[in-house]
Amino acid sequence: LSIAGLEALIEELGLDTPIPDFPQSSPLRSPIDIYRAYLADTASAVLQCDRHLTYEAVQSANIRDNSDLALVLPKLKLKSDKPKELAKECLVKFKPTPLLQLPLPDGVHLRFIFSTSTLPRLILPYIDDRKSEYGHNPSLALGDVSAPNPIPKKVVVEFSSPNLASEFTAAHLRSTILGAQIANLHESMGWDVVRLNYLGDWGKELGLLAVGWGRFGSEEAFQKGPMGHLLEVYEKISELFRPEKEASKRARDERQDTATIETRGIFAERDAFFKRMEEHEPDAVDLWKRIRDVSVGYYSRAYARLDIEFDEFSGESQVSPESIEEVESILREKGVYEESGGSWIIDFSKHGPKSLGVSVLRGRTGSTSYLLRDIAAIFDRDKRYSFDKMIYVVTSEQDVHFSKVFQAVRYMGRGDLADKLEHVGFAKPQGLSPQLGKVHLLGDIIDQSVSAVQATLGAKHDTPFQIGNTEAAANVLGISALVAQDTLHKRANGYSFNTKSLCSLEGESGPSLQASYAKLSAKINESDLDGVQLADIDLEYLQEDPWTEVIRLMAQYPDITHAAYRTHEPSVILAYLFRLIEELASCFDDADEDDEDEGEGEGPGGPEETRGTSLKVPEPPEAILAQAMLYKIARQVVDNGMSILGLTPVIT
Ligand code: ARG
Incomplete structure (x- = not known):
């Protein structure tokens, strides 16, 4: 149109x-x-x-x-x-x-x-014309609209970002789901989106893992199940390392020197290995690369199950030495970078804002910190993508960290760049592991959710829809369950994992949304819409309740996606879909009642006179066809919403 x-x-x-x-x-x-x-x-x-x-x-x-x-x-x-x-x-x-x-x-x-007489005649053709584009606004991210071919603006959305060889936590899961949705929303608003995964693939923890590999690593076990084996190695070495770590923490709390503790034992081994990684010594890099490659392969497969594809698996290891040097030299030049007991720090409290305290950018052994790498990564990404905006979808537990990152960029005199950065935080969900069993990796989480759904389907003899307890269906439902459970809650609100409500076929859950979708599709399929165009339909049959209620709601959809986009709150879309489904259900009820009354209707009287009154006569085929068309167009809206949320219909 x-x-x-x-x-x-x-x-x-x-x-x-x-x-x-x-x-x-x-x-x-x-x-x-x-x-x-x-x-x-x-x-x-x-x-x-x-x-x-x-x-x-x-x-x-x-x-x-x-x-x-x-x-x-x-x-x-x-x-x-x-x-x-x-x-x-x-x-x-x-x-x-x-x-x-x-x-x-x-x-x-x-x-x-x-x-209500013009409502269906305006809204239905409008949506029917827009189809999968309805709710999108591709002009929103156009740079210079007066240019002959305006170029869309670019946004980097960084999300998921798990750490190698450690658990994929509930926070990583939420970052994955929410981040993918925020990326989709931006795409639908015309942004050129880069999906970036910033792996925790560098740092002292990787040094520790390598030390663990030296003690507990087994080629054979690695071949059999690399991810599980790496986790096991990491767990074992962490256990062995714990007393040293605790001693160091005690010393720090008592404001005693930690150097004597941290320069021997596993501390020293860990730091030495990480230093060798930073100095690019071949054997250190080889081991690290094996671990990284196997993890990236594993994660790519798991993300694919969620329909998520990253443009780049970047990571802390990929931050360029040039950018790191540039950051350090500018900070030094600006007088905010100081040496303190062998480390290089920024004292944010001196330069403001006070609350950010003091942070180490380069440690005593000369190695870079998480903070320094994050600051430098911005400059790498700016060079690589020249983005107009960059969004970090990371738990709110890292609020202070990101305030420091952005503040450091300002200290460097790059307020222009800092203005493009945004941290989209969220509360961490609780109880992933006990509820879903022992889960450590993304693949396990998905598997557990799928089996939980399978159990529910198995227990129910008459599922409310023709989905059937097949492997493929359970897979889609399990993923919907996981995604919907997360999306039901606003970012700022945490939630507890609950396998029961997650799998429920009633109320607000992924499987129940799928069940309603399947019912809607069944209604459409059982009608004679084949080859019928909207123009063939007599829309006068849709000029009263409950049809108009559905149409008014459908008209709101672009405002809903817009609100979700502005506030980074995809939950708004899911809440809307449940409302639309609810309105549709009341249409079905209405129609079903008519079916039940079939034959009891009185007298002649054309449909015009009796429609909408308590006097029920069978509806004319034109009315039924008009309703089916309404359902079909409503399904388009549901499809559009689901696709932004990363939900695939189990039945079409
Ligand atoms: N790997 C980090 C973690 O698991 C998350 C990374 C967040 N992104 C960033 N640019 N710091 O805690």
């Missing part, structure tokens, strides 16, 4: 003026913006106030209040002797239009309801 196509459609609805133009309005993105534009235009004319002020005063109303748009009168700064009467005074000035019914007063608001 182009603007021209849209205007033709508008004309058919009986509107004789083209869509009024407002800079804030995108009628090609959101059909509600069409209503907003006409309303603002009319209101500014009849109330004689500034057009743009009026557009700003038009708000989406809560659909539960039974209205669609609200005009907030105080925002119009109208002069009135009797402010209490203002709404009533304004009210009488409106005439009904093809799009909107007469307004209703509501305190300082005027509420407007979409006219």
Whole structure:
């Protein structure tokens, strides 16, 4: 649908003026913006106030209040002797239009309801034309729109980022799910997206793993199950290392010198190995590379099960020595880099903000820290991608870390770069392991979720849909269960893993969404829609409840994706999908009731007279066809939402 196509459609609805133009309005993105534009235009004319002020005063109303748009009168700064009467005074000035019914007063608001006779005729063709693009807004990320071929802006989304040879934690799982969704949302809004995995593949922990490999590593066990074996080695060496680590912590807490403890034993072995890694000694690098390669292979396969593909497996190891040097030299030049007891530090408390304290960038043995690598990585990525924005999807436990990273970039005089960086934090889910059994790696987590779903399906004799307890179905359902459980909660809220609600076929869960989807598909498939176009449908059959409720909700979808995008909150989309499903279910109920009453209807009377009254007669085939078309277009909306969330329908 182009603007021209849209205007033709508008004309058919009986509107004789083209869509009024407002800079804030995108009628090609959101059909509600069409209503907003006409309303603002009319209101500014009849109330004689500034057009743009009026557009700003038009708000989406809560659909539960039974209205669609609200005009907030105080925002119009109208002069009135009797402010209490203002709404009533304004009210009488409106005439009904093809799009909107007469307004209703509501305190300082005027509420407007979409006219149900034009609603299906505007919204359904609109969505049917947009199809999988409905809810997207590819123009949002266009750089210079006056250029002949505007280039989309680039965003780097960094997410998942597990550490090699250690557990894939609940925080990594949430970063994976949320990060992929945030990346998809940006793509749908026209951004050129780079999906980046910043592996924890460098640092002293890798040195420790190598020390462990020297003691407990077995070629044979590694061949059989490399990931499991590496975890085991890491666990064993960590156990052996624990007393030393605790002693050092005690010394630090008592403000005693830690050097004597940290320069011997496993401490010394670990640091020596890591130093050799940093100096690129072949045997050290070889071992590290084997570990890295096997992990990247493993993770790529696990991510593929979630339909996630990274453009780059970067990692702490990949940060270039040049960028590290550049960062250090600029920080030194700016006078914020100091030597302290053999280490190089930034004292944030001196240069502000105070709360960030003191951090080591280069340790006593000369090795780089997590913080230094993170700062330098920004410069690498800036060179490589020249991004317009970079988003880190990492647990809120690292809030302070990212504040330091961004602050350091500012100290370097690169506020321009720091302004492009954003940390999207989230609360960590609880109880992944006990609930899903003993899970240490992403693949295990998925497997456990799949078996949990399999058990639920097995226990249920009559699943509410024709999915069947097959391996493939359980796989899709298990993944949906995991993804939906995470997405049900806003980022700021943690949650406890609960295999029962995760697998439930009722309420708000992945499998229940899939069940509703399957039911919706069944309804569509059992109708005679084959070869039928929307233009063939008599939309008059969709001009009342419950169909209009579904259509009004469908019209909101682009606003929903927009809100999810702006706030990095994909949960908004899932909540919306459950509402849409609920409305659809009431349509099914309505239709089912009609079925039950079949044959009991009285008298002749055409469908026109009896539809919507308590007098039930079998619905004419045209009505049933119109409903099926509505379901089909609604399914498109559900599809679009699911695809952003990373959910694949189990049945189509
Ligand atoms: N590997 C880190 C961890 O598991 C997460 C990395 C987050 N990203 C970053 N740029 N620091 O805690």
